[in-house]
Amino acid sequence: MKKTREYTVIIEQDEQGVFVAEVPELAGCHTQAKSLDVLMDRVKEAIQLCVEVQKSSARKTRLVGVQRISV
Numbered sequence: 001m002k003k004t005r006e007y008t009v010i011i012e013q014d015e016q017g018v019f020v021a022e023v024p025e026l027a028g029c030h031t032q033a034k035s036l037d038v039l040m041d042r043v044k045e046a047i048q049l050c051v052e053v054q055k056s057s058a059r060k061t062r063l064v065g066v067q068r069i070s071v
Contacts, residue, residue, distance in 0.1 A: 009043055011036075026050040 023029040029050040033039035
């Protein structure tokens with residue numbers, strides 16, 4: 001079973017009436033449409049793609065430590 005996660009979607013409307021959606025939790029995740037119904041379908045697809053890209057490009061690192069340095 002897939003985990004369900006909620007995201008914040010900021011929706012704005014430009015001067016031409018086009019709706020623009022941005023997902024602040026996912027860098028670069030945004031889309032646009034001429035209607036809110038289409039926008040919501042597109043933003044769900046955009047979120048799925050952004051999450052998939054983040055998973056595939058995640059670096060495999062290991063925390064070695066934290067240090068303070070005076071210069």
